[in-house]
Amino acid sequence: MSNSITITRPDDWHLHLRDGAMLAGIAPETTRHFGRAIIMPNLVPPVVTASDAAAYRDRILAARPAGSNFEPLMTLYLTDKTDPNDVAAAYADGLIRAVKYYPAGATTNSDSGVTDIKNVMPVLEKMAEIGLTLCIHGEATEPHIDIFDREAVFIDTTLDPLRRALPELNITSEHITTKDGVDYVKSQPKNHGATITTHHLMINRNHILVGGIKPHYYCLPVAKREEHRIALRAAATSGDPRFFLGTDSAPHTDPAKESGCGCAGCFTATNTMALLAHVFDEDGALPNLEKFASLNGPAHYDLKPNTDQITIEKSDLPVTYPDKIETGDGPVTVFNPGHDIHWRVVD
């Protein structure tokens, strides 16, 4: 059994950094270990235009700790009114790396999202033409669809028709949570990748609901049955280039989570690499951790891997992680898998 692994510095292909005091408080948790991250645009108001993205990028760069080379990879929030030429200009300027598709109402701050995919086909056609990636929150939103079925229904009703209409479009299925998602991505050519979160590799829906409701395990898409977690583990640890890390680390303050109507999101930035080392070690797949966290993502986005490395070590005694990160907006609880972790990144 290996007690130490050195890998190319990882990237996070799906991250919520928020803004203001929250951004200032949590940015160091990501910049400590990650080289780059795809930055989600679901601020209030959302990052819709090139100038919104440029200003947000500057605020992120200003929030980096001294000496950090962390690079935010910006995205635009797709709306029914997005202009294909604005998107193309922002990409040509090197300002954005992807466009984010939220079905309207699917999740946190998605009210301005897409109400019908027909409304955004001109943008998607332009993206396919210029080689710009579409990141998709793949959940159907019709109120009658059971929350545990929303990912599978979206594949049939929206994603597969889109793949057939625009096979050249580079797509990232974000934070897949089901065997259906894994199987669909595997059935597609290599310009269709998927991010998988750390927490969906570690928890199933029982963790949220058995023995009392656990708001810090609630996120969207919600964790599913155990058979789905096992399918995600197999995909992530296989080394298959279509699957890569997107933590979806999504900070909310404790009062916002521990509420009668709690927000969706697990905050995993602080301990993600240690948790992943635990998962890959447990599955006898440590040699594939680098592919999942550091190599497959850049290939999907047509970027080079980072040039430096990190080392993750296993100790006999469990490693202690902070329960919470204090921010100017209030405390944010760090994801706790509910069992000991013996891994830590050597800073």
Ligand code: DOR
């Ligand atoms: O759990 C989630 N939290 N899922 C999302 O899609 C959005 C995110 C957030 O912004 O809090």
Ligand code: ZN
């Ligand atoms: Zn997200």
